[in-house]
Amino acid sequence: xxxxxxxxxxxxxxxxVANVYLAMGIIGIVMLVLILVDWTKWGxxxxxxxxxxxxxxxxxxxxxxxxxxxxxxxxxxxxxxRNMFGAEGHLTMTLPVRSSTLLLSxxxxxxxxxxxxxxxxxxxxxxxxIYVVNHSVNIVQGNDMYYSVYELVIEMVEQLCVSAGxxxxxxxxxxxxxxxxxxxxxxxxxxxxxxxxxxITLSNCRPFHKTGKFGKILYFFGxxxxxxxxxxxxxxxxxxxxxxxxxxxTFTLSEAEVAAxxxxxxGAYSITNLYCTAxxxxxxxxxxxxxxxxxxxxx
Numbered sequence: 013x014x015x016x017x018x019x020x021x022x023x024x025x026x027x028x029v030a031n032v033y034l035a036m037g038i039i040g041i042v043m044l045v046l047i048l049v050d051w052t053k054w055g056x057x058x059x060x061x062x063x064x065x066x067x068x069x070x071x072x073x074x075x076x077x078x079x080x081x082x083x084x085x086x087x088x089x090x091x092x093x094r095n096m097f098g099a100e101g102h103l104t105m106t107l108p109v110r111s112s113t114l115l116l117s118x119x120x121x122x123x124x125x126x127x128x129x130x131x132x133x134x135x136x137x138x139x140x141x142i143y144v145v146n147h148s149v150n151i152v153q154g155n156d157m158y159y160s161v162y163e164l165v166i167e168m169v170e171q172l173c174v175s176a177g178x179x180x181x182x183x184x185x186x187x188x189x190x191x192x193x194x195x196x197x198x199x200x201x202x203x204x205x206x207x208x209x210x211x212i213t214l215s216n217c218r219p220f221h222k223t224g225k226f227g228k229i230l231y232f233f234g235x236x237x238x239x240x241x242x243x244x245x246x247x248x249x250x251x252x253x254x255x256x257x258x259x260x261x262t263f264t265l266s267e268a269e270v271a272a273x274x275x276x277x278x279g280a281y282s283i284t285n286l287y288c289t290a291x292x293x294x295x296x297x298x299x300x301x302x303x304x305x306x307x308x309x310x311x
Contacts, residue, residue, distance in 0.1 A: 014113050021121035024091055029084045029125055036080045040136075043073040070140035077133040084129045085208070088122040092209055096304070097216040111304040115297070119209060123202045130201055179277035184258045189279040192256070196286055203293045207235045210300045217303055235296065243288035252284045 096118070142165070173180040181189070211232035214220050220227055253270050255262040256279040264270065270280040 013109055014117055017109065017114060017117035018120050021117050022124065024095065025088055025121050025125050029087045032080050032083045032087065036076055036132075039076045040073060043069045043076070066143070070143065074133070074137045074140055077129070077136040081126070081129040081133055084125055088125060088205070089208060089212065092118055092122065093212055093216075097212070112297075112301045115209065115301055115304060119202070119206055119297070122205045122209070126205055127198055127201050130197065178274040181277050181279050182258055185256055185277070185279045188256045188261075189281065192254070192281050196281075199286060199290060203239070203289055203296075204236075206293055206296055206300070207232055207239065210235055210296050210303075213300050213303045239289060239292040239296070242292050243285045246288045247282070247284045250284055251282055252287075253280050253282050255280050 096114075169186065170180050211228050214231045215223060215228045220231070223230065251265065251267070253264050253267075255264055255270065255273045257273075273280050
């Protein structure tokens with residue numbers, strides 16, 4: 013049943029974000045054309061109008077992705093409110109499923125769309141940044157051939173490591189760290205969506221329903237503050253690190269071992285905050301389920 017509910021939620025959310033993706037696609041294609049056009053054929057030396065257009069187009073592409081993210085979240089919020097507590101609420105509440113299953117399906121679907129938009133935003137930002145930097149470097153150096161993305165990223169990583177006074181990690185370590193941070197970002201987005209649903213649910217319970225849209229915003233930031241404060245307090249008390257080498261992952265509580273790992277060209281990541289955030293999310297989910305079961309006020 014969870015699979016069917018999730019599928020229906022994905023379809024419902026798709027109708028809310030379809031126009032967003034269409035607009036993003038059209039604008040994205042226009043921006044990519046402006047970025048990839050060889051402006052030297054139009055009389056530009058490569059330092060004037062052409063570079064300015066590339067920079068502006070790259071920024072516009074990232075801005076489009078960011079606006080798409082905002083509109084996607086807005087669409088998911090509207091769909092959840094309408095489907096759970098609005099015009100469709102009475103029908104939804106009569107479904108022969110548990111509230112936890114219903115809420116979980118909404119959570120999975122909403123998280124999927126936000127994570128997808130987050131990935132597109134990061135891809136646009138990273139691609140635009142690399143392209144403009146690469147183009148600028150070659151103009152300054154007078155090179156006719158561009159660096160590969162791989163060469164440019166490695167050079168930037170090496171410079172950052174030199175500035176930080178640590179050894180440059182290997183490609184395997186960098187990829188492992190990138191995957192860990194990507195997982196971290198995905199988990200935080202999932203928690204972010206849950207907190208939005210919690211705020212909407214709370215605002216539809218007596219007596220909180222009288223606060224309206226302002227209440228939803230207030231409840232969201234309040235729950236966001238509580239979850240992050242809890243995670244931050246635990247992180248100050250206990251710091252658990254994962255050391256990433258080319259062959260293994262090692263857990264440690266020692267900051268000295270973490271410093272030594274960076275000096276050896278390994279990587280390290282603190283996982284305490286992420287774990288605490290995930291644990292807090294479980295409690296928020298349970299509270300939201302209870303609210304839907306016993307205290308919700310369907311319009």
